[in-house]
Amino acid sequence: MATPVPERGRRMNKSGLKKIGVIGIGTMGNGIAQVAAQNGFEIVITDINDEVLERGVANMGRSLDRLVKAYEKSEGAKGITAQAKDEALARVSTSTDLAALLPCDLIIEAAPEIPELKEGINRKLAEMGYDKIIATNTSGISITRLAAAYGKADLYMGMHFMNPVPMQKGVEIIRGLGTSSETYDTIVNLCHDMGKIEIPAExxxxxxxxxxxxxxxxxxxxxxEEGIAGVEDADKVTLCLGHKMGPLMTADFVGLDVMVFICNVLEEEFGSFYKPTSLLKRLVESGQLGAKSGRGFYVWEKFKPIGINPDVARYRIG
Ligand SMILES: NC(=O)c1ccc[n+]([C@@H]2O[C@H](COP(=O)([O-])OP(=O)(O)OC[C@H]3O[C@@H](n4cnc5c(N)ncnc54)[C@H](O)[C@@H]3O)[C@@H](O)[C@H]2O)c1
Incomplete structure (x- = not known):
């Protein structure tokens, strides 16, 4: 018998999963849901209200449109067909009710980087009787800590996607203290099913x-801050290292609030070397969070940098 050939852009499903839940349709959840839907998974997304969900699905449509344009421009060498886009979107459903995730074979949590919030979600899912794998997209909160709130450490793991998810291949996969080998294997297979490359980390x-x-x-x-180089030049010099984007622009994309949070987590575990710099803290205190808020190190319009933030340009210490 001939081996079935997956249709273009779709891989054979190694994880055995069919339906995936995604919690949070923000920067990361949006991309995760899109890539999973593109690769044939049925997706259920939950978020705090219908408006956020509608906006998120519209963003996903625009992101898929860019892939369709790339397909047409490259005469099929890159991107996806308009039909593949429609099929991906047809696999996506949304709900404001966490209970909608109960039939999912696995849940990926991409809610904000607030330990108590993520713990609350895990506790609630456990109380509702969910008993399958939960993978968290946390950037820095202890997987072992979050697993304790779920109460099923064997079924809990970190799956740290990179931003922007549709473009970045690497996914850090992190076992907590009690993660089982079966869960680990499923997550590795899921990475492959989504066209990603797993990078194990502790x-x-x-x-x-x-x-x-x-x-x-x-x-x-x-x-x-010390006036050694301006924002653009500080970013430009790192291009000499072969990076595609400098650290300040990347930080703007990640979200400066997320950056400060991770600095604090690192400082708590490893000491003051990781303390967030004063300019980074000031920007967050003033609500300038990077691309998502329109201002960070750069000024942003529709997620495109249009200049240097004047507040940053005049900030000096030392
Ligand atoms: N932004 C990045 O570059 C990046 C990269 C890797 C990992 N992460 C991690 O991914 C996670 C999400 O980050 P993000 O940048 O997408 O955040 P975001 O703020 O863009 O999105 C979070 C989403 O979660 C929703 N949400 C809030 N409370 C919720 C709840 N109780 N139930 C369901 N949804 C809820 C929000 O409405 C929002 O849509 C964080 O843990 C972050 O550290 C972020």
Whole structure:
């Protein structure tokens, strides 16, 4: 008998999962849901209200449109067909009720980086009787801590996607103290089903990527604060290292509130070397959170940088 050939853009499903729940349709949940839907999974997304959900699904449609345009422009070498876009969107449903996730084979949680919020979600799912794998997209909260709130440590794991999810291949996968080998294997297979590459890391503050990235951003901010180089030049010099984007622009994309949170987690575990720089803290205190709020190190319009934030340009210490 001939081996079935997956249709273009779809892989054979190795994880055995069919229906995936996604909690939070923000920057990350949106991309995670999109990529999973593109790869044939049925998706149920929950968020706090219908307006947020509608906006999120519209953003997902726009992101898929860009892939359709890429397909047409490259004559099929890149992107996806208009039919694949429609099929992906047809696999997505939304709800404001966490109970809508109960039939899912696995849940990916991409709610804000607030430990108590994520713990509350895990506790609620356990109380509702959910007893399958939950993967958290946390950037830095201890997987073991969050697993304790679920009460089923064997079925809990970190799956740290990179931003923007439709473009970035790498996913850090982090076992908590009690994560079972079966759960680990399922998550590895899910990465492959979604066209991603798994990068195993240990459950220590910042895992691997943020342990390296946070000091890199902090140092770039110091270079600006001390007047050694301007924002654009600080970013430009890192392009010489082969990076596609400088640390300050990347931090703006990640969200400066998320950056400060991870700095604090790292500082708590490893000491003052990881302390957030004063400019980073000031920006967050003033509500300038990066691309999502329209201002960070850069001024943003529809997620495109249009100049340097004048507040940053004049900020100096030392
Ligand atoms: N932004 C990044 O670059 C990035 C990268 C990797 C990991 N992460 C992590 O991913 C997670 C999500 O980050 P984000 O940047 O997408 O945040 P975000 O603020 O863009 O999105 C979070 C979403 O969760 C929703 N939400 C809030 N409370 C909820 C609840 N109780 N139930 C369901 N939904 C709820 C919000 O309405 C929002 O839509 C965080 O843990 C963050 O650390 C972020």
């Amino acid at each position: 459950d220590k503050a910042g895992f691997a990527i943020n342990r390296m990235f946070v000091p890199f951003v902090n140092e770039a901010v110091r270079v600006v």
